Amino acid sequence: MEILVATAVAAMTGAGVYLLLRAQTFSIVLGLTMLTYAVNFFIFASGRLTVNQPDIVVNPDGSYADPLPQALVLTAIVISFGMTALILVMSVRSYFESGSDLVDLFGSEESVSKDRQ
């Protein structure tokens, strides 16, 4: 199970970073989504991978499913969901303002400054 989780996290992080490095808003939004999936999964795994364990400590010596990372993941999911919505709105606005979905600021300075006049 460790191998499965580790490769899943690695693949999603890799894809996320690759997409982030593309200078277009849509790829970046997808990349950020991938990255946050990977992070959520990773936090979940930080409570150790266990199956069929109680989430309340019944006997102190036995193992249990750590409930705290699950709570943390819940918070992280909510925040990343909100942030994704926000960056989508900003991307759409940027597309309408500048007519392209590039995120590069300085390369397109000329065209941008023309827009403003």
Added chain:
Amino acid sequence: MNHWMIFPILLPAVVAPLLVIAVRTDIVLARIFSIGCSIALLLVGGYQFGLACDGEIRTYALGNWSPPFGIVLVLDRLSATMLLLTAVIGLVVLLYSINGWDNRGRHFHPLFQFQLMGLNGAFLTGDLFNLFVFFEVLLIASYGLMVHGGGGAARIRAGIQYVVMNLTGSSLFLIALALIYSVTGTLNMADVSRKVLETPPANQAILNVGGVLLFAVFALKAALFPLHLWLPGTYANAPGPVAALFSIMTKVGVYSMLRFFMLTSAELEWMMPAALATLIVGSIGILASRSLGQQASFATIASVGTLFVAISGSSPIALSAGLYYMVHSTLCVAGIFLVVDLVIANRPGFGDALVESPKYAHQGIIAFFYLTLAVAISGVPPLSGFIGKILVLRSSQDSSNWQWIWLIILVSSFIGLVGMARSGSLLFWKCSATKVELGTKESNISGSHSDSVESPAESGIVLPSVACGTILALILMLSIFAGPISQFMDDTAEQLYDSKQYVNSVLGEAK
């Protein structure tokens, strides 16, 4: 338990939704509520600062869940200083923006209060995950403020870069938290500090990776070289008052770094080359800027560099000098961004571009503000920048490579001085000598604000002058009372180095 401790988080958290729901159509009422809330924050900040002066570390267990199980708020000298500084900057920026600037887009006041809530929370919390949550609160409010009132494609693009940068940072933050949690089993900072010492060697590597990632995140927020690249684009394109408020946001990164790495007794000396590089980049940027906004952004980077030089000195004296410089530079940077906005508002057609222009309204008073702030920032006597830099230089004289530190600080101060003198003479002196036809120069301006919609020339100069004057008065106070203040910073640095006191106040005496 001192219930006033939660007040700086609770009050904006209550006022902001109230502003959204109840008074979103009435700007006057919104201003009254917002100013009232900021004044209350200032009073409570002052009260807590007074409390923290006695050197005791106060804690507040949320919901009375005893630490390390519940979230705990911690008030020591450093967090009290930051709370007070936030309240002061918040009130000044608010005074500036109610001049009519806040009415340019909707929901300025609620976003502003949420931002204050996030800042106060980040400075008070004693829990790592809670720190993450407050980071997100202040960031999401800052995303809204960044694009407040529209402002064209460049600002939106800069906003997107800023959001992407910070979302990536947040992901790293979460990975770091997960790593630290997986080893220590706790996220309470005091408890982490205790568990770190007991970490078995097998887990040490995971813990180190977590610590380095956390360092990267805080360095990103604080704009330490080479993670400073987002700052000039963002700050130069943000509206002036918002950039002034952002001056405290780089300090959140510095604060969190100090808090966490002091508690875990991490070595920070290796940060020195990065700090010096930050200083060099900042001062060259000051000289090379093509607009006043860009110049102010690079001045921010240079001040962060000086601050990190002091912090990586790794001694209580150096840290104390750094803390003094931090207060000074926050005030200066906030002031200079307000001046940038004043210039943009009063120079229709030219914005803040560093080009010659005809005479414009209120030139004299803006020039006075700029001159004083430039003197303070570049570290020329007699203002606090000089004292701050002297303190930093003196604290580094025992370091093995003090020649390099002195050389770079002094040379970069000089470069910064030249850059600011150049833009000052372009903006305030040359304009009276030349007459340029409006519209002919305009096509040459790029990378600066020149939107005509952005210039509320009809709005008065009184409130902005009060706001800038307050900043100048505070800088003057910081210079006059440099003795007692640096004494206080000495005590603060001592307290930060005494991580046992923090741990014991939060968790109780060790068994």
